[in-house]
Amino acid sequence: MSMDSKYVLMEKVRDSSVFFDPSAIPPFGLGEIRSAIPKHCWVKDSWRSMSYVLRDIFVIFILMAFASYFDSWAIWPLYWLAQGTMFWALFVLGHDCGHGSFSNSRKLNSLVGHLLHSFILVPYHGWRISHRTHHQNHGHVENDESWHPLSEKVYKNLDVVARTLRFTVPFPIFAFPFYLWGRSPGKKGSHFDPNSDLFLPNEKKGVITSTLCWAAMVVLLVILSCVIGPIQMLKIYCVPYWVYVMWLDAVTYLHHHGYEQKLPWYRGKEWSYVRGGLTTIDRDYGLINNIHHDIGTHVIHHLFPQIPHYNLVEATKAAKPVLGKYYREPKKSSPLPLHLLGILVRSITHDHYVSDTGDIVYYQTDPQLLGVFASKNKSE
DSSP: OOHHHHHHHHHHHHHHTTOOOSSOOSOOOHHHHHHSOOGGGGGOOOHHHHHHHHHHHHHHHHHHHHHHHHOOTHHHHHHHHHHHHHHOOOOOOOOHHHHTTTOOOHHHHHHHHHHHHHHOOOOOOHHHHHHHHHHTTTTTTTOOSSOOOOOOHHHHHHHHHHHHHSSSSSSSGGGGHHHHOOHHHHHTTTTTTTTTTSSGGGGGHHHHOOOOOHHHHHHHHHHHHHHHHHHHHIIIIHHHHHHHHHHHHHHHHHHSSOOOOOOOOOOOOGGGHHHTTOOOOOOOOTHHHHHHTTOOOHHHHHOTTOOOOHHHHHHHHHHHHHHHGGSSSEEEEEEESSSHHHHHHHHHHHBBBBOOOSSSOOOBBBHHHHHHHHHHHHHH
């Protein structure tokens, strides 16, 4: 019996009266979920979408002006946290552009997406295409693109440095810029390279355009550093950039990991778009929900990325009766989602790899690596 089968059996024995197998084929299809969602939830309002862009840009410049004017070390740390969160909010709006949920106009989506993502050093088309691959293959061990599990073979071939960087907090939550350049372990290519196997031949032109926009932003940052000084640029832009990266990595990881009951990953004939999408997890971020445009409402977003972010909460409420136990109600957050820090740490330090075989697999823990973490915690 495989480790994964033993895990499922142990869970059944633990409490057979309430056991629910999350890997079971759901008794409903995508069409039934779609039918439960009100028609107006699918409507994309370009003006409303643009109002969120203007709101976020206004807040970003107010924060920047306020911190620069007072230039006090009593204010800078608060500015970094607030501004980094706003950079993350910009990313979410650019993410909507990439899905086409921002507007019905492809040109507007591309224009706004390039402006927002270039500002925070993301190659818009390069990322948009790889993120599309993630949505089309969510929950698939080999084909998923973002935070997919490593197979046992790939895991055991990692050197000590790679293992440490991937499974030791806080290193994984700084991963995004490096992922853009080199993707995840076991995958090759770059979001900046039009010849990468991430992209189809007809997508090369868009990738080149996005890479040039990214490069233009880097040049602008260098010029501004020469004008106002590198230390000031570090305080105004660079530190908030890394706060935003931490938000991005933590949030995207928690949408697919760390639920109290281990969730399946699929291969082969067991995988389907619906089953993969149902392994995503909604999260409550308290006051941050509104700031980062309800991206924590993630299950329905994964199944129907065409729905605008401002309709996701309503769409989720409508779909929950259909989803039943396949929907995992998020734990209510205090104003700040500090409860998610423990979940993040526990999952990263325990969820190491999945079996090389089997079409339904669950994360397993490397006892040796976990022992290292335990020893570190005792010594601290």
